[in-house]
Amino acid sequence: MPHAAQLPAGAPAILGEVRPASLPRAQLVGHGRGFSWITEKICGIAEEKTPPWWWWCFGVACVIASFTVAGLTYLVSTGVGVWGHRSPVNWAWDIVNFVFWIGIGHAGTLISAILCLLRQKWRTSINRSAEAMTIFAVVCAAIFPVFHLGRIWYSWFLFPLPNSNIVWQNYRSPLEWDVFAVSTYGTVSVLFWYVGMIPDLATFRDRFAAAGRNMRAKIYGVFAMGWRGSARHWSNYEMAYLILAGIAAPLVLSVHTIVSFDFAVSLLPGWHTTIFPPYFVAGAIFSGFGMVLTLALPLRAVYRLEDLITQYHIDCMCKITLATGTMVGYAYAMEFFIAWYGANPYEGFAFINRAFGPYAWAYWIMVTCNVVTPQFFWFKKVRQCTWLVWVLSLFVNCGMWFERFVIIATSLARDFLPSSWGYYSPSVVEIFTFFGTFGVFSVLFLLFIRFCPIMAMAELKAVTPQAIPDAGHAPPGESPHG
Amino acid sequence: MPGTRPPENPPMAEKTYGLIATFDTPGALLRAAERVRDAGYRKWDCISPFPVHGLDAAMGVGRSHVPRFSLAGGITGFCTGMVMIWYMDKFDYALSVGGKPFFSPLFAFPVSYELTILFTAFATIGGMFLVNGLPMHYHPVLKYEHIRRGTSDLFFLVIERADPRYDAENTRALLEGLGGREIAELEG
Structure with missing residues (x-):
């Protein structure tokens, strides 16, 4: 059957058998809301007059973002020495912040790609905002390595563009791999986000046109590409979306793998470990889900989206946070075990130094936030208490920042020669530059809330019970949108 | 009416x-x-x-015929990565770094892998628009x-x-x- 052929290999035959299991299915859209309710709700957010709270938040976010602008301007006009890097720690907050932001982005791709392939239908409520989060996080991440170059007007040297020195990039370096990984990641994330948004932009176009707001109808119309909801288009669209999900899944895994290669390929004790790629990926997803919760819960409260982001969605996100947090905890333990079992005195020292050396405070903050915090999500009572989930998600974000700090700073500050040991402290400029990136992120996210469809309306409609055509006509398969 | x-x-x-x-x-x-x-x-x-x-x-x-575009894009991307790295680091300006080989498909793999994904993404979306006749x-x-x-x-x-x-x-x-x-x- 042509439709069945579109499903992933091996799936259709068995899905027909498995589906009717009498497990209770969680209602993904509360109160049996219908198609037009979903359209009204999501479009209403962009159509209404800009609420005062938005302006307040936007103003505050702009002020915070200006810290980054000021910090970077000072850095470019003065030199990279305005950051606290001193030998032996020549690489600290910039790479910490870079990995932190990139990691946050990964949950967006996980939700849109991997959960799509796994047919987790609950992703439809949160995938759009999580993808937006990914893109904005990549923007914040990219700031740090580029400005760490100091002379940013040379940053194009990172890319294989012909230059007057004739020399090309060194492709034996993981840092060059990282350039390709992160720029591909950013590009594909934007494409994935945009393609997912086309049908919803068409809805916006039609709604604004109906309301006589022609300027916005035209702008949305240009981006909607003349989408008209044709079934023949949907067929190709769903295939394209499935393929994008299929390639974004290995992409997200490869990006953080390559980010971890930045460290793992070096010979430094504490960095030179084979556990890094899976450990970094788990940590990235952990931190990303922390950030998704941090963003989605206030959004749900402000716009009264309880029927779309239900308790079931929060449960799912909490459970993934719990699972990945526990994996991260396992990785911490395994690193210590291998440091001992590997019998390399330098490696052993690096880890004892991590837990009990000058940065022990950071290490124990990390363990508390990343290993202890998610364990609260075992309890249903905790998962049902929205404000507590939100507070715990902040701890997750905080802990994952410290994880990167611990890995980077402790290993560098105590290198092979005790005579060169040092202690790294960030400068004020560095602190403000990093703090400001939260403003940059918020500015972008607030603009997204205001001007884009914050939830995938077409996908949400497709997972409502009303969307299922009467039995006996449709094949038992599902849309690849999951 | x-x-x-x-x-x-x-x-x-x-x-x-x-x-x-x-x-x-x-x-x-x-x-x-x-x-x-x-x-x-x-x-x-x-x-x-x-x-x-x-x-x-x-x-x-x-x-849908979109996967054909994706496959073509993916193959193009992978070959682009491999050929680009071979050309740059071995053929056009061989730069010796740490005595490592000038070219090896192993160290060229991560970049080629990323380019495979990048080109596949563009080909898939371009193909989807082409097959659908969009923008219209x-x-x-x-x-x-x-x-x-x-x-x-x-x-x-x-x-x-x-x-x-x-x-x-x-x-x-x-x-x-x-x-x-x-x-x-x-x-x-």
Whole structure:
């Protein structure tokens, strides 16, 4: 059957058998809301007059973002020495912040790609905002390595563009791999986000046109590409979306793998470990889900989206946070075990130094936030208490920042020669530059809330019970949108 | 009301793109699509606010050709990565770094892998637009006054006049028999 052929290999035959299991299915859209309710709700957010709270938040976010602008301007006009890097720690907050932001982005791709392939239908409520989060996080991440170059007007040297020195990039370096990984990641994330948004932009176009707001109808119309909801288009669209999900899944895994290669390929004790790629990926997803919760819960409260982001969605996100947090905890333990079992005195020292050396405070903050915090999500009572989930998600974000700090700073500050040991402290400029990136992120996210469809309306409609055509006509398969 | 316009008006018929019928539920659309398919129509389409499960089969739409573009993009991307790195680091300006080989598919792999994904993404999206004939901002269907709800909560079925089996009266009767309401002519 042509439709069945579109499903992933091996799936259709068995899905027909498995589906009717009498497990209770969680209602993904509360109160049996219908198609037009979903359209009204999501479009209403962009159509209404800009609420005062938005302006307040936007103003505050702009002020915070200006810290980054000021910090970077000072850095470019003065030199990279305005950051606290001193030998032996020549690489600290910039790479910490870079990995932190990139990691946050990964949950967006996980939700849109991997959960799509796994047919987790609950992703439809949160995938759009999580993808937006990914893109904005990549923007914040990219700031740090580029400005760490100091002379940013040379940053194009990172890319294989012909230059007057004739020399090309060194492709034996993981840092060059990282350039390709992160720029591909950013590009594909934007494409994935945009393609997912086309049908919803068409809805916006039609709604604004109906309301006589022609300027916005035209702008949305240009981006909607003349989408008209044709079934023949949907067929190709769903295939394209499935393929994008299929390639974004290995992409997200490869990006953080390559980010971890930045460290793992070096010979430094504490960095030179084979556990890094899976450990970094788990940590990235952990931190990303922390950030998704941090963003989605206030959004749900402000716009009264309880029927779309239900308790079931929060449960799912909490459970993934719990699972990945526990994996991260396992990785911490395994690193210590291998440091001992590997019998390399330098490696052993690096880890004892991590837990009990000058940065022990950071290490124990990390363990508390990343290993202890998610364990609260075992309890249903905790998962049902929205404000507590939100507070715990902040701890997750905080802990994952410290994880990167611990890995980077402790290993560098105590290198092979005790005579060169040092202690790294960030400068004020560095602190403000990093703090400001939260403003940059918020500015972008607030603009997204205001001007884009914050939830995938077409996908949400497709997972409502009303969307299922009467039995006996449709094949038992599902849309690849999951 | 476009629905009450006499369909046998010859000057109108010349400019007609086809007939459009409205359906309220995905189930009704699906049943109608099966019957239109079985009636032997070729040039017709359904409009829905979301992909209706099983509609492809009900319409007799085959497997999408988009994956061919993806495959071509992926192969191009991988080869681009490998050839680029070989050209730059071995052929054009061989730079010795730490005594490592000038070229090896192993260290060229991560970059080639990323380029595979990058090119696949562009090819998939480009292919999707190409196959769908988008962007197309002016389409006869978009001129229909109620079509705006096709991106919100209503379902439509369009049969084109260009279809060899199209006949203003019979086709209208078919759509009426399928439970379509507000059957209207689309301007060409």
